[in-house]
Amino acid sequence: xxxxxxxxxxxxxxxxxxxxxxxxxxxxxxxxxxxxxxxxxxxxxxxxxxxxxxxxxxxxxxxxxxxxxxxxxxxxxxxxxxxxxxxxxxxxxxxxxxxxxx
Numbered sequence: 001x002x003x004x005x006x007x008x009x010x011x012x013x014x015x016x017x018x019x020x021x022x023x024x025x026x027x028x029x030x031x032x033x034x035x036x037x038x039x040x041x042x043x044x045x046x047x048x049x050x051x052x053x054x055x056x057x058x059x060x061x062x063x064x065x066x067x068x069x070x071x072x073x074x075x076x077x078x079x080x081x082x083x084x085x086x087x088x089x090x091x092x093x094x095x096x097x098x099x100x101x102x
Contacts, residue, residue, distance in 0.1 A: 011052045018045045058093065061100055072096025 025038045057077055061068070075094040082090050093100040 011049065011056070014045055014049045014052065018042065018049065021045065057091065061093065061102055064100065066098060071098050071100070 021038055021042045025035045025042065028035045028038060054074060054077060058068075058074060073096045075096065077091060077093045079089055079091055082088055091102045093102070
């Protein structure tokens with residue numbers, strides 16, 4: 001198994017923590033109690049989920065003629081649609097040294 005396979009369970013666990021914290025925030029709001037600390041925890045969880053999802057997506061890049069170590073540091077990724085010759089969804093990855101389209 002590759003590394004991305006081992007990351008799925010922890011990423012799924014983070015999703016459960018997110019739902020748990022959202023429920024706590026909802027209950028605190030109903031009780032008119034402060035939610036600042038819960039919101040900070042939610043922001044951390046969402047950030048880590050995003051990083052994990054980015055890593056899994058980066059690991060899915062296949063058949064690149066360039067070694068992944070030469071890409072440089074990861075900056076961002078975004079989905080987009082290609083309309084011609086046929087419609088399909090693609091992904092662009094922005095690294096420090098290269099842009100990868102998949």
